[in-house]
Amino acid sequence: MTAKRTTEEKMTAGRQQVADSIEKLGNKLVGQIEAKDNPSIEIPIRGSSNVFYDEKGKKIVLGDKVAHRYLFNVSHARRFMQTMLVASYVKKDLLANNLTATLRDLYYAKKRTIANTKENTIEEQKESDMAIVDLEVSLDTFRERLHLRAEPKGRMAGDVVVNDRVKDKVDTIDLSRMGSGGWAVPSIVEQIEFKDVGVEYVLVAEKNAIFDRLNEDGYWKKNKCLLMTTAGQAARGARRLLQRLTEELKLPAYALTDSDPYGWYIYSTMKYGSMALAHESDRLGCPQLKFLGLSMSDIEHYDLRSVTIKAKEVDIKRAQEMKEYDWFKAKEWQSEINKFLDKKIKAEIQALSSKSLQYISSTYLPDKINSKDFLP
């Protein structure tokens, strides 16, 4: 029987593992150079021809098509060099010093004019961003493990105590004592430990306004839930944290968005991942997530017809596309989308405020949760 590893030990081992895999990649290339072979990297293809819906795992994933990138190939050489610059920065600047950086920091750090030429290593940030994803997928890891931060977004409140660490400093944070602000969800959440968990489910609201409403009404206290807002499309940190909450703590999770294709899209990205980030679904997707509302039938059931909004052409086009997606093929979703296409109306979650300000916390949410009225 071995002692359970501390979070610090796990984090250190994680860094070492990524550093080792970069070292291994480097050694392979050195071997190829010494053998006078053309140095090459294997990179899984991320285009739509290699993106699939995994019905069983309920996520959008990459297939097994792989591309080989060669140093001595005019159309590969530049991106090859950029991938090496990224690998070097991640290993030597970030992992070795236990520091994190943004994609933009990396761009600035590695942008240089190559000696005796007029050629820049990186011209625009999108080049280094692409090289970062190349490295992620070729190492079968993800951005946060490379110590690269994304823009954080989102807030939380509820009866959960977490430990979060910044380098050697460990803070114990009681999410039930965050006042009207809430705790800001960080960019990287790998280091977070869940301590005392006094909640029965997670409620994720698309909108800050709903977080504020439910926080003011003491909803999370009365209903034993952990309340989170993604403040729009969910950031990577919020998505990963949601996944960890549902997988490690086995908490059910329900999403609350507007009743329109954009709301469905926010939901589906949190649940299944996205086509653009199919290589990340394993760690950013949350297959357990269910759609609580606002649904098309809610509009009738809660008599919200007078506060609906006429759908725009772009909404209708979007809905028609979504209807064809494999991950919207469940009959409940086909019926939801058909209702939308039939009535051509949408509704914001705040439309519930037309009943009364506290209707959402006193009636709508308890109703929906008690009757398990969710979309899959």
Place this chain on the structure above:
Amino acid sequence: MTAKRTTEEKMTAGRQQVADSIEKLGNKLVGQIEAKDNPSIEIPIRGSSNVFYDEKGKKIVLGDKVAHRYLFNVSHARRFMQTMLVASYVKKDLLANNLTATLRDLYYAKKRTIANTKENTIEEQKESDMAIVDLEVSLDTFRERLHLRAEPKGRMAGDVVVNDRVKDKVDTIDLSRMGSGGWAVPSIVEQIEFKDVGVEYVLVAEKNAIFDRLNEDGYWKKNKCLLMTTAGQAARGARRLLQRLTEELKLPAYALTDSDPYGWYIYSTMKYGSMALAHESDRLGCPQLKFLGLSMSDIEHYDLRSVTIKAKEVDIKRAQEMKEYDWFKAKEWQSEINKFLDKKIKAEIQALSSKSLQYISSTYLPDKINSKDFLP
């Protein structure tokens, strides 16, 4: 000698005061109706003809021009009615129940088809938004005192303990124990009490990325500062909190933005207020705020020339306009703007990452603060 009022007593009294002033407005109108006068409201004019720069107070303010809005005037009647709907919602739904709402909630709550007509009380949200501002200025108060919330944005960390309250629940929040996330700045900050303050200044960064960098480097701990990010253009909550920190705690405050007209605009809005919200400068402006950087001379001094960006036409046009603003007439700012117009380059704050990731916290910031190298 009277005992010091508690925050709760102050909040209650504040609500009562606003409710009384709405009542007074209503009584005045009833009096006019009974006297068979044409009911009217006095509303300070907010157009550019009534917006001035107050050199002494260092803020953008409204002049004393006032408009009269009459109920029996075809071009006033609709807006008159909407202002009354807003006043009624604020008094009866919000203040009376000690609840807060968003502008959108109010819109949904008060949008109705008027009986026996095809006329809606409010067609689009911008109508009720305008009516809200009308009520604010005519009562000489501000939105948060009407219990209306704006979208919150921003995060904080530092050696400061605050009490924040949500209705009757008071939370004591230690901003030095917020891990990598930070405390999310709320929409309304009137109720926040500053308890233990172990900092010597406030550092406001425009960007989340800089907050994360400085938090990871333990900058706020080592340098005894309260760190805040506005995550772009500052939200009302963040602006008001910054004002309270500088006025009530007498803390100096320094802003850190990109070196470009948009960065200057973010700074000037936090410091002087804006023309669109001139009626709010008194409570949202922060005249003590100073501009730490990134400045045009920093680009040369810190040898960042190779990581600058060519200014766009729109940047140049914006700079030419800003050069004429009364609040940019200080010789230091005229010189800053001239340098920009001369060189036609801009630089992001992350350009400092080209030196090294921790250069900003180990060298740049201590340098600038020790030498008091600020723009006014």
